[in-house]
Amino acid sequence: MAPPDIVITGYARTPFGRFFGALRDIPAHGLGALAIDELLRRTGVEPGRVDGLYAGVGMASGGVFSPAREAVLASTLPDTTPSLAVDRACCSGMTAIGLAWRELATGGAGLLVCGGFESLSRTPLLARRARRTRPGDPAATEPGEAPADPLLLRSPVEGKAIADYTGEEALAHGVTRALQDEWAAQSHARYFAAEAAGVFDAERFAVAGLATDEGPRRDTTVETLAALPTIHASPTITAGNAPGLSDGAAFLMLATAERAAKLGLPVLARVAGYAQVADEPTSGSYTPALAVRALMKAQGRAMYEVDLLEINEAYAATPLVSTLRLGSRNPALAAELRERTNVHGGAVAIGHPLGASGARITMTLVNALARRGGGRGIAAICGGYGQGDGVMVEVG
Numbered sequence: 001m002a003p004p005d006i007v008i009t010g011y012a013r014t015p016f017g018r019f020f021g022a023l024r025d026i027p028a029h030g031l032g033a034l035a036i037d038e039l040l041r042r043t044g045v046e047p048g049r050v051d052g053l054y055a056g057v058g059m060a061s062g063g064v065f066s067p068a069r070e071a072v073l074a075s076t077l078p079d080t081t082p083s084l085a086v087d088r089a090c091c092s093g094m095t096a097i098g099l100a101w102r103e104l105a106t107g108g109a110g111l112l113v114c115g116g117f118e119s120l121s122r123t124p125l126l127a128r129r130a131r132r133t134r135p136g137d138p139a140a141t142e143p144g145e146a147p148a149d150p151l152l153l154r155s156p157v158e159g160k161a162i163a164d165y166t167g168e169e170a171l172a173h174g175v176t177r178a179l180q181d182e183w184a185a186q187s188h189a190r191y192f193a194a195e196a197a198g199v200f201d202a203e204r205f206a207v208a209g210l211a212t213d214e215g216p217r218r219d220t221t222v223e224t225l226a227a228l229p230t231i232h233a234s235p236t237i238t239a240g241n242a243p244g245l246s247d248g249a250a251f252l253m254l255a256t257a258e259r260a261a262k263l264g265l266p267v268l269a270r271v272a273g274y275a276q277v278a279d280e281p282t283s284g285s286y287t288p289a290l291a292v293r294a295l296m297k298a299q300g301r302a303m304y305e306v307d308l309l310e311i312n313e314a315y316a317a318t319p320l321v322s323t324l325r326l327g328s329r330n331p332a333l334a335a336e337l338r339e340r341t342n343v344h345g346g347a348v349a350i351g352h353p354l355g356a357s358g359a360r361i362t363m364t365l366v367n368a369l370a371r372r373g374g375g376r377g378i379a380a381i382c383g384g385y386g387q388g389d390g391v392m393v394e395v396g
Contacts, residue, residue, distance in 0.1 A: 014207045017121075021121070022207075035251045036072075162385075217349075288311045377394075
């Protein structure tokens with residue numbers, strides 16, 4: 001028996017807020033609950049009809065106990081709704097989509113909510129517990145030991161920040177600091193062009209008085225970016241060609257085509273496939289390319305059959321290196337691919353709440369395909385020391 005068609009019937013995301021910006025006082029699961037409830041409102045689906053929730057959280061190690069369950073309890077979903085938090089770093093929100101796709105395809109559910117959330121503004125510092133102390137002891141941490149900051153995003157395997165080895169990998173591929181700054185400036189320009197056209201109205205809803213994404217800067221130019229110092233010990237990465245630390249949530253509703261028809265839900269896109277990959281610990285700049293290739297192989301597709309790409313801008317280097325890999329390191333082919341990659345801007349402008357980004361780029365891809373009259377696209381994302389995820393969607 002052939003597996004059922006899996007479709008996207010709705011999506012919603014909060015605006016993405018800056019670090020300690022307008023969303024700073026809302027806990028991560030609270031942002032998730034807001035996006036879940038907006039998704040239910042938009043689709044008109046009664047909360048009790050949802051079979052389960054998958055939620056990506058990139059900073060699950062930040063001391064939160066069962067964040068997906070907390071989001072369910074804070075939302076209008078019934079307390080009886082099963083949930084699962086996914087920890088695959090920045091891939092987490094897309095992994096949640098992949099898990100939902102698999103469960104629907106195997107008949108384990110008919111309608112699921114999937115996506116992710118993050119509040120980097122509220123990520124706690126981590127201190128090692130002192131020996132022989134009990135829970136609740138105010139002196140429970142080791143004396144004289146500074147707490148660790150997860151937001152430094154350091155690799156314990158490599159002993160350096162992710163930004164450091166990403167810059168090194170970029171240069172090894174011939175992707176210079178200048179190219180990264182040019183992509184970053186383009187990301188902002190594309191974002192503001194899309195914003196002026198009302199593109200993000202289909203995705204976003206206002207939260208806490210914030211109606212638009214907080215991170216994009218209209219004054220971003222190649223010249224202003226070139227003046228910025230690099231961060232950590234990176235040879236190319238700056239605060240300008242990397243996304244800012246962000247807060248936000250994004251969720252999609254996936255269903256079997258049969259369940260969608262029974263409930264009278266619109267079909268925004270068909271989910272044609274999902275891929276999960278991993279490579280060497282420093283390979284994040286090109287694992288999206290590996291995920292794209294895995295999807296194309298599984299679906300028997302060629303690159304010319306993909307109308308649009310969304311590659312998460314973990315750094316500007318990521319889509320640049322990934323498109324170079326997809327173009328077999330041919331600069332002309334890579335340039336052609338870049339014309340149809342992140343056509344409405346990316347995370348360098350919009351922001352990158354880790355657990356939410358995989359869901360955000362998926363809905364942005366569906367939105368972009370719909371605006372062009374349909375087509376096929378792939379969204380791909382890197383995360384967590386050489387991991388990658390990809391999802392293929394078809395619209396129309």
